[in-house]
Amino acid sequence: xxxxxxxxxxxxxxxxxxxxxxxxxxxxxxxxxxxxxxxxxxxxxxxxxxxxxxxxxxxxxxxxxxxxxxxxxxxxxxxxxxxxxxxxxxxxxxxxxxxxxxxxxxxxxxxxxxxxxxxxxxxxxxxxxxxxxxxxxxxxxxxxxxxxxxxxxxxxxxxxxxxxxxxxxxxxxxxxxxxxxxxxxxxxxxxxxxxxxxxxxxxxxxxxxxxxxxxxxxxxxxxxxxxxxxxxxxxxxxxxxxxxxxxxxxxxxxxxxxxxxxxxxxxxxxxxxxxxxxxxxxxxxxxxxxxxxxxxxxxxxxxxxxxxxxxxxxxxxxxxxxxxxxxxxxxxxxxxxxxxxxxxxxxxxxxxxxxxxxxxxxxxxxxxxxxxxxxxxxxxxxxxxxxxxxxxxxxxxxxxxx
Numbered sequence: 001x002x003x004x005x006x007x008x009x010x011x012x013x014x015x016x017x018x019x020x021x022x023x024x025x026x027x028x029x030x031x032x033x034x035x036x037x038x039x040x041x042x043x044x045x046x047x048x049x050x051x052x053x054x055x056x057x058x059x060x061x062x063x064x065x066x067x068x069x070x071x072x073x074x075x076x077x078x079x080x081x082x083x084x085x086x087x088x089x090x091x092x093x094x095x096x097x098x099x100x101x102x103x104x105x106x107x108x109x110x111x112x113x114x115x116x117x118x119x120x121x122x123x124x125x126x127x128x129x130x131x132x133x134x135x136x137x138x139x140x141x142x143x144x145x146x147x148x149x150x151x152x153x154x155x156x157x158x159x160x161x162x163x164x165x166x167x168x169x170x171x172x173x174x175x176x177x178x179x180x181x182x183x184x185x186x187x188x189x190x191x192x193x194x195x196x197x198x199x200x201x202x203x204x205x206x207x208x209x210x211x212x213x214x215x216x217x218x219x220x221x222x223x224x225x226x227x228x229x230x231x232x233x234x235x236x237x238x239x240x241x242x243x244x245x246x247x248x249x250x251x252x253x254x255x256x257x258x259x260x261x262x263x264x265x266x267x268x269x270x271x272x273x274x275x276x277x278x279x280x281x282x283x284x285x286x287x288x289x290x291x292x293x294x295x296x297x298x299x300x301x302x303x304x305x306x307x308x309x310x311x312x313x314x315x316x317x318x319x320x321x322x323x324x325x326x327x328x329x330x331x332x333x334x335x336x337x338x339x340x341x342x343x344x345x346x347x348x349x350x351x352x353x354x355x356x357x358x359x360x361x362x363x364x365x366x367x368x369x370x371x372x373x374x375x376x377x378x379x380x381x382x383x384x385x386x387x388x389x390x391x392x393x394x395x396x397x398x399x400x401x402x
Contacts, residue, residue, distance in 0.1 A: 015400065017041050018074070018089040018105070020050040020082045022096045027063045029316060030113050031055075033173070033194045034095035035066035037111065040389045041091075041396070042070040050076045050085055065197045091396065100163045107399050108167040111192070114177050114313045115184045161185060168399050173314040174335040180308055190395070195388035196316055199281075200288040202325030202377055207245040209233065209359070210291035210326060212284070212317045213298070215253040215261040215277065222310045224251065225297030225331075226264050232352045234271055241360055246272035248287045253277050292369065293362065294321035295355065296330040304333060312336050322346070323380035327372045329358055339383070345375035 019041075021034040035055070038047050047070065049055055054073040060066050076082045079101035086092035092105035097113050170189035172178035178189040213224035226249050236242045249268070253261045265275045276283060298312040311334035312318075318328050318336050322345065330336035332348030340346035347362075349355040362369045381387075 015041075015045040015090040016088070017045050017047045017091045017093065018050050018086060019047060019071075019093045020076065020085075020096055020099070020101065022051055022078075022099070024049065024051045024055040024060075025053050027059060029194070030095060030097055031060070032064045032066060032316075033111060033113075034093070035060055035064060035068055036195045036385065036388060037093055037095065037392060038071050039067050040392050041093075042068075045091075046072075048072045048074050048089070050074055050082055052077045091400075094167070102163045103166040103168075107396075108169075109395070110163075110167045110170050112170055112172045112177055112181050112189060114173075114309055115181050116309065169395060171395070174338055176308070176311070176334040176338065177313045192391055192395070193383050193388065194314055194316060195385040196319040196323070196380065196383045197385055198320055198323035198380065200285050200320070200324040202373070203289045205292040205325065205373075206290045207363075208287070208291045209245065209247045209293045209295055210287055210321060211247065211249045211251075211295050211297075212288075212321065213251050213296070215251045215257045215264070217257045217260040220256070221307070223298070225300045226251070227260075227267065228300060228352060229295050229297050229355070230264060230267055230271075230273065232356055233273065234267075236356055236359065237271060242363065245363065246274070248274045248276065248291070250276040250279055250284055250287060288321060288324040288326065291321065291324070291326040292373075293359065294318070294326040294328045295359075296328065296336055297355075298336070299331045299333045300352070308334075315339055319380050319383045322376035325373045325377055327362060327369055327376060329355060329362075339379070340376075341379065344372075345379040346372060 019034055019038045021031060024031055038049060041047050049068065049071050052075060055068055057068050060068050074085060076085050079099055082094070082099070082101040083104065086101070086108070087104040089105045091107045091109070092103050093109045093111065094101055094103065095111040098116050164185050164187050170181055170187055171192040172181055172189040173192070173194055175191055178191050181187060181189040211226055211229055213226070215226065216223045230247070230249065233242070233247045249264060251261070261277050265277070268275050296312070296315065296318055299310065302310040304311060314335040315330070318330060318339050322328055328336070328340050328346035329349060330340050330346065332342065332350050337348055340348065342348040347358045349358055362372070
């Protein structure tokens with residue numbers, strides 16, 4: 001039976017749903033989305049989580065605000081096992097980043113966080129060589145062990161896209177990601193924005209600029225640009241135009257990016273700047289509540305055509321800041337530019353000079369800042385868990401009935 005076709009006698013019954021994520025235990029942004037899909041569908045259907053390890057239900061609830069207690073678990077360790085397991089479900093949801101699992105369920109969804117890096121000319125060449133090598137060696141009826149290993153090496157060079165047509169619908173975390181799904185995978189994608197569950201409501205604001213996001217060493221590719229924004233704040237402070245204002249830079253960090261985080265801390269010395277690395281949730285919530293402005297710089301100085309993976313594909317922290325009543329000033333590209341409507345509930349900027357100019361305008365005009373903050377709170381509601389659940393269930397109802 002072709003993907004997207006449910007037998008008519010199954011529409012009225014509870015569906016069996018498999019949700020595949022290889023990284024449940026990391027409790028990251030992808031797991032928040034995949035877990036939310038599972039939680040929503042478990043209200044009316046039988047949901048099984050697919051992955052190497054059974055998710056910790058208590059930790060998932062505590063860290064992500066997602067309730068997986070109604071879900072079962074089946075162990076799968078890779079795409080091949082997930083593909084085979086998909087045969088057991090009415091609906092198969094693939095939320096694993098860069099997965100190439102083939103769907104065999106009547107209805108299949110692939111939630112795309114981003115479809116990967118843009119292939120270079122050498123990538124295309126390696127893939128063509130791989131295809132030619134696999135084809136040539138497949139002509140031999142039996143291969144000695146040494147040539148079998150060569151065939152496997154050729155196979156690893158091939159860019160696999162066989163999975164693409166097996167899914168009923170692609171769901172992307174933003175219009176930006178959806179556009180790259182079509183460009184790289186040749187398939188249209190709907191947009192299902194991630195659910196954001198704000199823990200902080202607007203309160204008494206202070207003259208504080210907040211930068212919130214993980215510390216990533218730019219040499220690895222993606223970066224939140226903390227160093228560049230700190231330099232901009234430093235210049236404004238030294239010019240005497242930000243008297244009384246301070247900055248807080250907050251983000252998680254692992255060992256590979258520790259040196260970058262320490263460099264940011266060193267650069268902050270002598271400035272009204274606090275740098276928090278791996279801060280407790282209570283600290284993050286306090287700063288969200290206090291912040292009047294929120295700066296976001298991912299994508300600054302990057303080439304969106306060559307390296308779209310270096311941009312913010314959605315921007316959960318942007319929505320969290322808006323819900324807390326901070327006015328968002330975001331680099332005007334990719335996901336944050338979709339979330340923030342320039343001049344209506346925040347501002348876009350495309351250079352550090354532009355960021356500085358807009359900041360000074362809002363610092364000087366409390367009324368305009370308050371107006372944008374109120375609109376930001378309203379806009380954040382568009383990305384609520386309820387909005388996510390409604391759109392997801394509409395997709396499922398449409399595809400199952402169809």
